[in-house]
Amino acid sequence: MPWVGKVIDGRYRIREKLGEGGMGSVYKVEHVRIGKVLALKVLRPDLLKDKRVRSRFHQEARIVSRLSTPTPSRCSTSASWRTGPSTSPWST
Numbered sequence: 001m002p003w004v005g006k007v008i009d010g011r012y013r014i015r016e017k018l019g020e021g022g023m024g025s026v027y028k029v030e031h032v033r034i035g036k037v038l039a040l041k042v043l044r045p046d047l048l049k050d051k052r053v054r055s056r057f058h059q060e061a062r063i064v065s066r067l068s069t070p071t072p073s074r075c076s077t078s079a080s081w082r083t084g085p086s087t088s089p090w091s092t
Contacts (some may be wrong), residue, residue, distance in 0.1 A: 003042075007032060012040055023047065023057060 003014045004027075011081040012029040013036075019026050031038065047053045 001003065003027060012038065014040065023053065 003036050004016060005014065008029070010033055013032050015028045015030055017025060018028050018039060019046045024041060026046070027042065029038050029040045030036070036037070040058075043054070043057050
């Protein structure tokens with residue numbers, strides 16, 4: 001699915017795909033109102049029906065949001081849509 005240029009959740013404009021992993025893809029996004037650059041992790045569509053995978057995905061977002069580290073990785077929010085992907089934006 002071509003995501004580049006799309007706005008997700010009315011907040012995040014997708015700039016480019018950064019990579020792919022076992023659970024999904026990671027995109028470079030920009031917050032449309034404040035201009036902050038983030039990374040957005042999107043769960044693979046075939047995994048959306050697996051309740052355990054979704055739970056693990058959201059647990060990862062909760063854990064990362066609590067991290068206090070000098071590196072710039074942190075989770076700022078987590079969301080899912082009935083008609084779209086499960087996503088988690090991470091600051092970069």
